[in-house]
Amino acid sequence: METVKRRVFDPETDQEYEIELPSHEAVQAALLELDYPVRGISSMDAANRLAEHFSLTDRQRNARGSANSRHGLFPYWVNRGANNLVKSGQLVKLRRGWFAKPEQTPEGSESETAPSISADAASDNPVEDNLSPTAEQSIEENYQQIQGELAADLLQRIKDNSPAFFEELVIDLLVAMGYGGSREEAGRAVGGSSDGGIDGIINEDILGLDVVYVQAKRWEGNVSRPEIQKFAGALQGQRARKGIFITTSDFTREARDYVTTIETKIVLIDGRQLAQFMIDRNVGVSVVKSYEIKRVDSDYFAEEGE
Incomplete structure (x- = not known):
């Protein structure tokens, strides 16, 4: 099925x-x-x-x-x-x-x-x-279908491009989400790695009051627990308390369960969430059309004394 x-x-x-x-x-x-x-x-x-x-x-x-x-x-x-x-x-x-x-x-x-x-x-x-x-239900259903197709298209395009492009994409997304200060500062903080992923330490806010360790993997297979354990060890080595692990694929259940058992705060972003964040923050997408659904304002038509 x-x-x-x-x-x-x-x-x-x-x-x-x-x-x-x-x-x-x-x-x-x-x-x-x-x-x-x-x-x-x-x-x-x-x-x-x-x-x-x-x-x-x-x-x-x-x-x-x-x-x-x-x-x-x-x-x-x-x-x-x-x-x-x-x-x-x-x-x-x-x-x-x-x-x-x-x-x-x-x-x-x-x-x-x-x-x-x-x-x-x-x-x-x-x-x-x-x-x-109803017309409203049909719009909602079609909207969800378009969103799903857009997310799948985004993921495929990410996988078709180079690791260098993936690095730029992650920087753009983090800045759009409020991390890293300026685009230039975030670009200096995040650097390439030899395995097709990226890693680096990025400011959590514009003042740099705290930092977040970032690792991203442009993988086909799911990210397993040992990879997350290595990431947690890297956080300790960098004296970072917070981390974001991004993948274009998914995480195994063991990997997701592991991050709930450790003190370090690690956020896992899978391919579906990555695409959704890109859509929400307008990274790699643009608005083609928008529709407003309006209904009658009953208060406007209510006369005094009724």
Whole structure:
């Protein structure tokens, strides 16, 4: 099963975390494999069946795309996938939130016509009518997709360029994040190394009240615990209490666990976070278009005495 990583929110705590979900392509392929009765399948029913098909955990089923979302991200993906299949003619929409295979559609019914279902049956799952993507949800979903594609493109371009370019990139990013003072000062503090990475000591603030030891690796494989242990030793040798380790790949679980057991403060930045920081700080990217979403200001229209 092809999966994608997404930043999502826990509906219980509104805490953000990363989770793997079936890709849009995997969802659409699974939708075509479902057995559709003549009366069709509701999007909620389809989401539940696909959740079982993909063996999703409760956390994967209930995760929301944003803190303000009222419904789970996975059911939304299922509904969106079904609507995409309707557009391509592979499914038929019987009514809002209900789908069927074209060959199983009752004779004489049309794509947007509801099957003969009683009013009671139609109201069994009122949430289904709210799952059709709103304009705002569609913008958010497309925005996240564009962000993901941009991050992947950034990482690939970093890997395609030279170690010297990587050195310049890290300096630019650190300065953009408020480290190192000026660009010139940061450039003097960070120097190249023979293994395709960079290392150096950089001011934490413009006054140089504290320093941060920086190491970055332009690697394909994950950075393991021994590399982080060596980095921690280098910090002690430089009398530094804080460090940033940047990689274009990822860190093993053992490496991540190790930094939580030592007194020295070490921040690990993997390839995904590196790309996101570049996007957030406008390093190597530029704004093409921006959209503002506005809503009615109810207070403006409230007259005195109401």
